[in-house]
Amino acid sequence: MSVATxxxxxxxxxxxxxxxxxxxxxxxxxxxxxxxxxxxxxxPRFEVFPGEGGVTGYVLLSESHLAVHTYPEHAYAAFxxxxxxxxxxxxxxxxxxxxxxxxxxxxxxxxxxxxxxPRISVGDAT
Amino acid sequence: MSVATxxxxxxxxxxxxxxxxxxxxxxxxxxxxxxxxxxxxxxPRFEVFPGEGGVTGYVLLSESHLAVHTYPEHAYAAFxxxxxxxxxxxxxxxxxxxxxxxxxxxxxxxxxxxxxxPRISVGDAT
Numbered sequence: 001m002s003v004a005t006x007x008x009x010x011x012x013x014x015x016x017x018x019x020x021x022x023x024x025x026x027x028x029x030x031x032x033x034x035x036x037x038x039x040x041x042x043x044p045r046f047e048v049f050p051g052e053g054g055v056t057g058y059v060l061l062s063e064s065h066l067a068v069h070t071y072p073e074h075a076y077a078a079f080x081x082x083x084x085x086x087x088x089x090x091x092x093x094x095x096x097x098x099x100x101x102x103x104x105x106x107x108x109x110x111x112x113x114x115x116x117x118p119r120i121s122v123g124d125a126t
Numbered sequence: 127m128s129v130a131t132x133x134x135x136x137x138x139x140x141x142x143x144x145x146x147x148x149x150x151x152x153x154x155x156x157x158x159x160x161x162x163x164x165x166x167x168x169x170p171r172f173e174v175f176p177g178e179g180g181v182t183g184y185v186l187l188s189e190s191h192l193a194v195h196t197y198p199e200h201a202y203a204a205f206x207x208x209x210x211x212x213x214x215x216x217x218x219x220x221x222x223x224x225x226x227x228x229x230x231x232x233x234x235x236x237x238x239x240x241x242x243x244p245r246i247s248v249g250d251a252t
Contacts, residue, residue, distance in 0.1 A: 003197050010239055047167050058184055060173055069190050071129050078238045112204045113136055
């Protein structure tokens with residue numbers, strides 16, 4: 001068994017201006033949350049780095065978290081979706097192409113807690 | 127080249143009470159931040175799930191983020207360290223054994239943005 005899954009998403013060839021836009025990144029968060037049916041614990045937090053820097057953002061979910069870190073100088077964004085549901089698929093390639101102009105999107109998926117032994121029901125020995 | 131690394135840490139066999147303790151988890155965050163030389167953007171945020179539930183927490187960093195999700199019912203905790211430095215090694219096994227009683231700790235490390243082409247300096251064509 002496992003307890004969660006992490007989706008590790010690398011988006012290349014994005015529009016650098018979009019990668020500096022909290023509004024555009026917040027909309028990606030909203031779209032993922034709505035489409036996957038996730039439950040935020042409060043509002044996302046975004047930090048904008050100065051000058052030509054990017055944005056980092058994070059939202060806690062009942063299901064774990066969604067994070068983004070952008071690097072406009074590389075036209076690159078990293079998203080992480082850590083989720084206690086294993087069916088939290090989203091159309092990252094199409095969604096990030098539309099929202100950020102991404103040219104290439106790689107999605108890797110890793111199971112968390114895979115080494116947990118199955119819980120076996122046993123009688124009470126006392 | 128790459129722009130960041132994510133350390134994906136699974137800790138098994140932890141003390142369930144420690145996995146419900148914000149104080150103990152905050153101390154792990156503090157230890158990682160201090161030992162690795164990271165720079166928090168504000169205070170960590172922790173949410174405690176009701177009843178026998180666990181804790182979810184994160185801290186934004188200049189270097190990206192550090193997150194935890196605990197599952198006391200499985201004696202299991204998941205940590206993610208997403209960092210723009212590739213030398214952000216921490217002694218997860220020993221640190222989580224000491225802090226949370228972890229019996230087994232698995233650390234996986236993944237490079238982010240690996241497909242970025244090296245930036246080549248070229249003359250100005252104009």
